[in-house]
Amino acid sequence: MKKYKVDVAVIGGGSAGLAAAIVVKKAELDVLILERDKELGGITLQCIHNGFGLHEFEEELTGPEYVQRFINRAKDLNIPSKLDTMVIEFTPDKTIYAVNNMEGLIEIKAKAIILAMGCRERTRGAINIPGFRPAGIFTAGQAQRFVNIEGYLPGRTFVILGSGDIGMIMARRLTWEGCEVKAVVEIQPYVSGLIRNEVQCLEDYGIPLITSYTITKIHGKERVQGVTISKVDRNFDRVIGSDKFIECDTLLLSVGLIPENELTREAGAKISQMGGPVIDNNLETTIEGVFACGNVLQVHDLVDLVTAEAKRAGLNAVEYVKERYDIKVEKKDQIICTFGENVNYIKPDLINRTDLSKDIIFTFRVKRPDRRLLIQFKDDKNKIVYKRKKIYVIPSEMIELKLNLSEHQIDPDCKRLEVEVIPRPEVLIEED
Amino acid sequence: MSAKIKENELPEGFKDIRCIICPTGCLVHVENVNGELIMEGHSCKRGEEYAREEFVAPKRILTTTMLVENGFLPLIPVRSDKPIPKEKLRDALKKIAQTVANVPIKMGDILIENVLGLEINIIASRDLIEI
Numbered sequence: 001m002k003k004y005k006v007d008v009a010v011i012g013g014g015s016a017g018l019a020a021a022i023v024v025k026k027a028e029l030d031v032l033i034l035e036r037d038k039e040l041g042g043i044t045l046q047c048i049h050n051g052f053g054l055h056e057f058e059e060e061l062t063g064p065e066y067v068q069r070f071i072n073r074a075k076d077l078n079i080p081s082k083l084d085t086m087v088i089e090f091t092p093d094k095t096i097y098a099v100n101n102m103e104g105l106i107e108i109k110a111k112a113i114i115l116a117m118g119c120r121e122r123t124r125g126a127i128n129i130p131g132f133r134p135a136g137i138f139t140a141g142q143a144q145r146f147v148n149i150e151g152y153l154p155g156r157t158f159v160i161l162g163s164g165d166i167g168m169i170m171a172r173r174l175t176w177e178g179c180e181v182k183a184v185v186e187i188q189p190y191v192s193g194l195i196r197n198e199v200q201c202l203e204d205y206g207i208p209l210i211t212s213y214t215i216t217k218i219h220g221k222e223r224v225q226g227v228t229i230s231k232v233d234r235n236f237d238r239v240i241g242s243d244k245f246i247e248c249d250t251l252l253l254s255v256g257l258i259p260e261n262e263l264t265r266e267a268g269a270k271i272s273q274m275g276g277p278v279i280d281n282n283l284e285t286t287i288e289g290v291f292a293c294g295n296v297l298q299v300h301d302l303v304d305l306v307t308a309e310a311k312r313a314g315l316n317a318v319e320y321v322k323e324r325y326d327i328k329v330e331k332k333d334q335i336i337c338t339f340g341e342n343v344n345y346i347k348p349d350l351i352n353r354t355d356l357s358k359d360i361i362f363t364f365r366v367k368r369p370d371r372r373l374l375i376q377f378k379d380d381k382n383k384i385v386y387k388r389k390k391i392y393v394i395p396s397e398m399i400e401l402k403l404n405l406s407e408h409q410i411d412p413d414c415k416r417l418e419v420e421v422i423p424r425p426e427v428l429i430e431e432d
Numbered sequence: 433m434s435a436k437i438k439e440n441e442l443p444e445g446f447k448d449i450r451c452i453i454c455p456t457g458c459l460v461h462v463e464n465v466n467g468e469l470i471m472e473g474h475s476c477k478r479g480e481e482y483a484r485e486e487f488v489a490p491k492r493i494l495t496t497t498m499l500v501e502n503g504f505l506p507l508i509p510v511r512s513d514k515p516i517p518k519e520k521l522r523d524a525l526k527k528i529a530q531t532v533a534n535v536p537i538k539m540g541d542i543l544i545e546n547v548l549g550l551e552i553n554i555i556a557s558r559d560l561i562e563i
Contacts, residue, residue, distance in 0.1 A: 045509075045558070151507045195452055
């Protein structure tokens with residue numbers, strides 16, 4: 001078995017892995033990217049639409065243009081990568097086992113690991129639609145890969161379940177390729193992706209968006225022949241008598257993304273209830289020296305936000321290798337972050353008490369859209385540590401807050417911090 | 433709030449335009465009243481500009497793929513280097529579908545020059561090497 005030694009190994013060569021590796025290389029550490037595909041770039045390569053780069057480059061780019069800039073940068077810096085290489089395991093002592101067809105099984109001993117494996121799509125199995133198992137059912141991202149990279153159309157007439165951004169973008173893409181998209185069906189009473197995509201991908205082409213409906217049956221034995229959609233009530237229960245049949249030969253599912261947790265879980269890192277690994281405010285998992293960034297940690301709205309997070313992970317991995325790798329640090333004293341009213345999850349999960357005087361970036365999502373709100377951080381004695389007003393919240397937009405908690409009179413013995421998004425009481429109207 | 437803008441060649445009638453500038457998504461009513469543009473429902477300057485352009489001459493950046501011969505991949509993602517008038521999108525797509533690109537390609541390479549005589553180029557979104 002061939003053996004390698006590096007300072008930092010990056011698992012995943014997409015937008016997150018590339019940005020993290022570039023930061024590590026610039027700090028003059030040895031870095032190695034492990035990528036399972038035949039080229040670097042990851043999922044951003046198949047997102048051929050524009051709308052990326054406004055934060056990172058202050059211009060509007062397509063996905064391929066965005067990630068090509070990072071691929072070029074990695075090439076200029078001579079960052080080594082192993083393509084067509086599948087990581088099958090990593091251990092808490094930061095040994096990685098991977099396979100490729102040139103070398104067979106290989107071992108990579110790293111001082112730090114950056115997890116950048118991205119996320120998976122939820123499938124039909126995850127949402128339990130009854131019916132046969134005919135050909136013609138795809139996840140939206142899978143269809144995107146067929147159409148944009150491999151040059152195949154997965155069908156002719158489509159129904160798309162879920163109004164996430166990828167689903168709506170695929171509706172327009174398929175229309176442009178000459179297919180007919182009969183409807184986008186959304187179980188929630190509101191669109192789950194960005195308004196921009198609803199307008200430019202659906203309304204522009206007269207594609208109906210049917211909200212408060214879901215698919216209750218898939219018809220066809222060999223090939224999809226249509227779907228039955230049914231209205232749902234507030235509890236998402238099917239409304240009797242509301243069934244409608246829509247003829248189609250293909251069903252696309254755009255019903256959410258899940259961080260790719262398999263390797264992380266097997267290594268023994270804690271996984272949070274909603275999504276990716278448990279991390280502290282340095283993006284470090286519960287395994288020392290293993291960091292996580294990008295969609296493997298939490299699903300982001302925009303690749304620009306992935307890049308920013310990945311750079312932080314890169315810097316923290318560098319700091320770990322240079323400052324902490326050789327010394328034994330005592331068990332960390334940490335504050336637990338939790339979430340309450342109308343919050344779906346929060347990152348980080350843990351704050352190191354020693355880092356309280358540093359800027360900490362909190363990211364979270366709401367469960368449902370709302371207007372005129374207060375975002376509040378409360379400690380374990382119900383004291384409000386921080387609050388700010390927010391005009392409008394929607395689940396599809398991640399909320400990011402940079403806070404220096406020591407400036408907000410946090411109790412030094414605080415053990416738990418809770419974030420909530422609550423309606424703004426009228427009496428509280430004051431200046432922002 | 434309403435805003436009046438004088439225009440020489442305005443489309444007839446009215447349009448209710450959902451603003452995409454921010455997540456608030458204001459519904460802006462834009463109407464040509466005897467050659468004067470009347471706008472209602474927007475809540476910021478950027479929204480006003482957006483709704484005006486959407487009424488007068490809606491444009492979109494076109495992003496699609498083009499066939500490639502002997503490439504590492506069978507397709508190259510492409511885009512228009514400027515926004516294309518909405519009513520010309522179909523024709524531009526057709527033109528792109530009839531074109532085959534040759535490798536190697538560098539990001540930014542012009543694959544169709546002056547598409548449909550619009551003074552807009554179709555450019556490559558990434559590098560692509562030979563197979």
